[in-house]
Amino acid sequence: MLSKKVRLEAHGEDSSYFLGWKEYEKNAYDEVQNPSGIIQMGLAENQLSFHLLEAWLASNQDAARLTKNGESVFRELALFQDYHSLPDFKNVLVDFMAEIRRNKVSFDPRKLVLMAGATSANETLMFCIADPGDAFLLPTPYYPGFDRDLKWRTGVELVPIHCSSLNGFKVTKFSLEEAYQQAQKLSLNVKGVLITNPSNPLGTTMSHDELEELITFAIAKKIHIISDEIYSGTVFDHPSFISIMEALLDRKLEETELWNRVHVVYSLSKDLGVPGFRVGMIYSNNEALVSAATKMSSFGLISSQTQYLLSKLLSDKKFTRNYMKENRKRLKARREMLVTALREAGIECLKSNAGLFCWVDMRNLLSSNTFDAEVELWKKILREAGLNVSPGASCHCSEPGWFRICFANMSEETLNVSMQRMKAFVEKTTQQCRRGGGRVTHQESGCNSRRRPLSNWVLNLCSYDREPYR
Amino acid sequence: MGFCSLSNLAMADRHGEDDSPYFAGWKAYDLNPYDLLCNPSGIIQMGLAENQVGTDLLEEWLEKHSDIPTWKGTLTSFKQTALYQDYHGLANFRKALANFMAEVRGRRVKIDPDMIVLTAGATAGNEILTFCIADPGEALLVPTPYYPGFDRDLRWRTGVEIIPVKCYSYNDFEITFPALEKAYQEGLNKKQSIKAILITNPSNPLGLTISPQTLTMILDFATEKSIHVISDEVYAGTVFSSHPFTSVLEIVQSSNKYDPETVHVVYSLSKDLGLPGFRIGAIYSSNPKIVTASRRMSSFSLISSQTQVLLKCLLSDSVFIAEYLATVKERLKRRNEEFKRGLKEMGIDSLQGNAGLFSWVNLRSLLVFDNLDGEMKLWRVILEEIGLNVSPGCSFHCEEPGWFRVCYGNMSEDEMNVALGRIKSFMSGGGAQEEVLLSTSKTDISVAQEEVLSTDISVTAATAAAACTALGLDASDLQPEPLAH
Numbered sequence: 001m002l003s004k005k006v007r008l009e010a011h012g013e014d015s016s017y018f019l020g021w022k023e024y025e026k027n028a029y030d031e032v033q034n035p036s037g038i039i040q041m042g043l044a045e046n047q048l049s050f051h052l053l054e055a056w057l058a059s060n061q062d063a064a065r066l067t068k069n070g071e072s073v074f075r076e077l078a079l080f081q082d083y084h085s086l087p088d089f090k091n092v093l094v095d096f097m098a099e100i101r102r103n104k105v106s107f108d109p110r111k112l113v114l115m116a117g118a119t120s121a122n123e124t125l126m127f128c129i130a131d132p133g134d135a136f137l138l139p140t141p142y143y144p145g146f147d148r149d150l151k152w153r154t155g156v157e158l159v160p161i162h163c164s165s166l167n168g169f170k171v172t173k174f175s176l177e178e179a180y181q182q183a184q185k186l187s188l189n190v191k192g193v194l195i196t197n198p199s200n201p202l203g204t205t206m207s208h209d210e211l212e213e214l215i216t217f218a219i220a221k222k223i224h225i226i227s228d229e230i231y232s233g234t235v236f237d238h239p240s241f242i243s244i245m246e247a248l249l250d251r252k253l254e255e256t257e258l259w260n261r262v263h264v265v266y267s268l269s270k271d272l273g274v275p276g277f278r279v280g281m282i283y284s285n286n287e288a289l290v291s292a293a294t295k296m297s298s299f300g301l302i303s304s305q306t307q308y309l310l311s312k313l314l315s316d317k318k319f320t321r322n323y324m325k326e327n328r329k330r331l332k333a334r335r336e337m338l339v340t341a342l343r344e345a346g347i348e349c350l351k352s353n354a355g356l357f358c359w360v361d362m363r364n365l366l367s368s369n370t371f372d373a374e375v376e377l378w379k380k381i382l383r384e385a386g387l388n389v390s391p392g393a394s395c396h397c398s399e400p401g402w403f404r405i406c407f408a409n410m411s412e413e414t415l416n417v418s419m420q421r422m423k424a425f426v427e428k429t430t431q432q433c434r435r436g437g438g439r440v441t442h443q444e445s446g447c448n449s450r451r452r453p454l455s456n457w458v459l460n461l462c463s464y465d466r467e468p469y470r
Numbered sequence: 471m472g473f474c475s476l477s478n479l480a481m482a483d484r485h486g487e488d489d490s491p492y493f494a495g496w497k498a499y500d501l502n503p504y505d506l507l508c509n510p511s512g513i514i515q516m517g518l519a520e521n522q523v524g525t526d527l528l529e530e531w532l533e534k535h536s537d538i539p540t541w542k543g544t545l546t547s548f549k550q551t552a553l554y555q556d557y558h559g560l561a562n563f564r565k566a567l568a569n570f571m572a573e574v575r576g577r578r579v580k581i582d583p584d585m586i587v588l589t590a591g592a593t594a595g596n597e598i599l600t601f602c603i604a605d606p607g608e609a610l611l612v613p614t615p616y617y618p619g620f621d622r623d624l625r626w627r628t629g630v631e632i633i634p635v636k637c638y639s640y641n642d643f644e645i646t647f648p649a650l651e652k653a654y655q656e657g658l659n660k661k662q663s664i665k666a667i668l669i670t671n672p673s674n675p676l677g678l679t680i681s682p683q684t685l686t687m688i689l690d691f692a693t694e695k696s697i698h699v700i701s702d703e704v705y706a707g708t709v710f711s712s713h714p715f716t717s718v719l720e721i722v723q724s725s726n727k728y729d730p731e732t733v734h735v736v737y738s739l740s741k742d743l744g745l746p747g748f749r750i751g752a753i754y755s756s757n758p759k760i761v762t763a764s765r766r767m768s769s770f771s772l773i774s775s776q777t778q779v780l781l782k783c784l785l786s787d788s789v790f791i792a793e794y795l796a797t798v799k800e801r802l803k804r805r806n807e808e809f810k811r812g813l814k815e816m817g818i819d820s821l822q823g824n825a826g827l828f829s830w831v832n833l834r835s836l837l838v839f840d841n842l843d844g845e846m847k848l849w850r851v852i853l854e855e856i857g858l859n860v861s862p863g864c865s866f867h868c869e870e871p872g873w874f875r876v877c878y879g880n881m882s883e884d885e886m887n888v889a890l891g892r893i894k895s896f897m898s899g900g901g902a903q904e905e906v907l908l909s910t911s912k913t914d915i916s917v918a919q920e921e922v923l924s925t926d927i928s929v930t931a932a933t934a935a936a937a938c939t940a941l942g943l944d945a946s947d948l949q950p951e952p953l954a955h
Contacts, residue, residue, distance in 0.1 A: 002602055002603060002759055002760065002763070003601060003602055003603055003604055003605045003608075003665075004605050005601055005602065005605075005763070006602050006759055006760070006763040045553060047549070047553065050548070050549045050552070053548070053552070054548055054549070057540065057541075057548060061540055064539045064540045064541070065532075065536055065539050065540060066532065066539060072529055072532065072533070074525075074528065074529055074532055075522075075525050075529065077747050078525065078528070078744060078745045078746075078747050078748065079520055079522070079525075079744070079746060079747055080746075080747040081591075081740075081746040081747050081749070116590050116749075116770070116771055116772055116774075117555075117769075117770075117772065119769050119770055120770045120771065123770055127477060127479050127480070127627055128476055128477055128479065128480040129476055129477055129480070130477055131477050131478050131479070132606075134477075148766070148769070149769075149770075152767075153601055153627070153767065153770075269555075273552060273553070274552040274553075275552070275553060275554075275555040276551055276552050276553055276554040276555045276774070276775030276776070277552060277774050277775060277776055278555070278590075278772050278773075278774050278775075286476075288476055288480065288481070289476055289480065292476065292479070292480035292481075295622070296626075296627070298591075298593050298622070298623075299590070299593055299594045299597055299623075299627075299770065299771055300590050300594060300770055300771040300772075301590060301591065301749050302749070302774065303590075303747070303748045303749050303773065303774035303776065303777040304747030304748060304749075305539075305747070305748055305774065305776060305777050305780065306774040306776050306777065309776065
């Protein structure tokens with residue numbers, strides 16, 4: 001017999017989300033080979049600026065060759081497994097992080113702990129802060145991977161902070177309090193709040209007011225704040241990104257207890273588009289946490305080969321400045337393309353200023369204001385429009401009808417094709433609705449805000465073994 | 471509610487890193503490392519099980535294939551590599567790894583690449599398997615002496631307990647059936663549910679392979695008790711004896727007696743290829759549920775795709791790999807023989823090893839007190855008077871005092887000979903040597919003295935503190951390196 005963790009399969013990977021992946025892999029779109037295949041719009045990858053990285057590599061062969069001024073450093077790197085990581089790498093990372101924050105904040109490399117991806121960093125923070133059965137509050141909608149990363153092996157519970165489309169899904173004092181009360185009702189000991197800023201899936205940065213409310217709340221409840229800032233380098237429009245660290249400094253909280261209860265998670269997977277290299281990190285002013293997390297990083301160290309390559313890349317400040325500028329420009333342009341095309345099809349998006357995706361409002365296409373209808377719509381988009389998008393339910397959104405659509409993991413041509421398909425799909429669906437086909441009557445629509453369980457046949461496809469969430 | 475502290479995991483010391491005197495030696499070495507030219511009287515690091523005997527061959531290979539790391543000579547482009555984060559791992563890397571694993575086992579074992587789960591090092595592999603097999607409070611049987619890192623890897627975040635299967639020098643620390651039974655009973659008495667036995671084969675710190683007969687006995691035992699067998703085979707490629715290495719998989723695959731779904735292997739390229747920095751580990755299991763679950767858990771410990779691409783090319787060069795493995799074995803054999811012979815000439819015995827990067831040396835006759843305290847004092851003498859950082863047996867949970875693990879694979883042959891020379895000088899010092907040994911016994915090591923002089927030789931934090939005090943170090947200063955196998 002195996003452990004409960006295996007038997008109960010609490011890793012969260014068995015959501016209906018997988019159907020989309022499975023369909024895509026069976027029938028992947030290719031401009032030339034398979035122009036009628038499924039276009040992957042459920043993957044938050046940044047493929048827009050590889051040409052810059054490739055050009056840099058071509059002119060800086062040392063970095064990948066594991067040489068320094070022509071001399072091999074292979075031996076030192078091959079043997080380097082120190083969990084304090086390559087000092088050079090940490091030094092350039094803190095500079096890079098500061099630059100992303102317009103140098104409003106500076107970081108100390110001794111407070112940085114590196115590990116294999118933000119996935120590892122988030123889980124490690126849970127292990128360090130919460131005991132099994134403790135809870136963290138998370139604003140919804142949130143990245144589906146958190147159900148695995150934060151809960152599975154740690155035994156920590158997640159309690160949603162329900163955010164509503166009525167105010168653009170912003171976190172409010174009321175929603176924070178409500179979530180806290182809910183945790184108390186469930187007899188859960190709340191250890192902290194985890195925010196993703198910029199938000200996945202919303203693509204928005206947290207406002208000054210939101211951060212203020214959050215800080216006030218964390219002070220009052222004496223809890224931790226984890227700020228997952230992995231999309232901080234993808235902010236391409238106003239308002240500017242305010243890091244939690246900046247907000248603390250603005251309120252002059254350096255000497256307070258809260259200063260030791262705020263932790264930032266970062267990664268190079270989104271900003272630099274290198275998720276395969278597994279570069280994640282925790283930044284914290286809490287010495288005890290840094291010490292424990294450093295030891296835990298033994299379970300997920302970054303390959304020294306990769307640390308070396310990226311330390312060279314990031315030490316080229318001219319390159320990084322140009323890269324960030326170009327990256328933001330391209331992301332902004334792509335976002336515009338998607339928003340405009342959807343608008344032409346009669347679909348609005350949440351106004352966003354960051355991220356690799358848009359949070360799209362398709363409530364008017366639902367046959368009823370239910371999550372069943374959302375699944376139905378999602379399947380139709382997949383089967384009829386040939387687009388794999390992410391339904392809001394997989395992000396724990398409280399309201400049905402919202403979808404995350406990614407725009408940075410494909411070429412411009414492919415994005416155009418996807419938008420043409422979407423337009424055609426929306427036209428067809430709207431016509432059908434007008435003709436009264438498939439529309440559920442008011443009596444049948446049932447409960448509109450309570451989440452309905454997903455249908456059996458979708459759940460039966462859960463055995464698909466594929467890593468979906470990014 | 472008061473100040474919101476960290477978790478129990480973070481605040482307790484189950485990672486074991488502050489409990490072991492292992493780290494005091496590291497600190498001393500860091501402050502005064504040996505260098506042939508710059509610091510010939512510095513401390514020689516013999517506590518680090520690294521394989522540097524074949525690094526020159528890898529350097530040459532890399533130079534000859536310098537296009538590969540720049541993606542010029544590879545099928546996978548930079549972009550494809552950078553984007554690849556699938557926890558299945560690059561298929562052609564897994565195939566190359568499977569082929570290499572089979573090669574190291576003399577092709578007497580069939581390794582299916584689809585049953586390989588890639589993990590960032592065996593450290594992650596061991597923890598993941600433990601998470602999959604045992605719940606918090608349950609236990610694993612682990613034969614002593616064992617790698618100190620297991621106290622962290624198997625127990626810390628998993629909440630799983632280790633029950634030692636005690637082995638002794640009378641039979642060269644071989645695992646016996648009575649020892650297994652005794653440990654199992656101990657678990658029952660403590661009402662602990664035992665889920666698996668974890669063996670290290672070849673053994674760290676013994677430097678010895680487990681015989682096919684003993685492996686069969688362990689499999690029989692595990693079958694009878696309905697528990698899993700985990701075989702940590704990270705040193706498989708360092709076996710230099712004429713008898714080939716027998717993996718537990720070989721016995722399972724050639725027999726109908728055992729359920730293959732209960733036998734799992736943990737592997738890594740850190741020892742065999744000397745690449746601990748690249749974090750390349752794997753779990754091999756025929757149990758589909760374990761493969762699925764551990765693959766999902768590997769999300770927390772993926773191998774960098776950049777490294778997968780490089781290693782795929784290296785491991786696929788079968789001519790090079792065959793030459794590398796043969797050369798490393800030959801060099802390790804020579805080192806082992808020279809070291810053993812050198813020690814023998816001074817009247818020091820060591821276990822007749824046939825694998826690994828170290829010798830398991832018997833210094834019991836040099837102990838002033840035949841107990842843990844005596845072992846710690848001797849260890850301090852070796853560090854301070856002889857200038858060698860070696861690993862005391864207590865850090866491996868050895869039942870008998872006086873055994874030390876001495877590594878020789880992480881240095882040049884010359885350095886190893888310098889070390890031998892120092893031991894020789896000390897041993898032939900006659901009266902001076904005895905004086906040193908006796909004088910250290912008089913050192914005041916604080917109130918913990920009473921505790922450590924007892925027959926229970928489990929290492930305590932007090933002992934670690936004592937070691938630090940004896941060396942004039944502040945225990946809170948310790949910045950321990952990660953535990954290298």
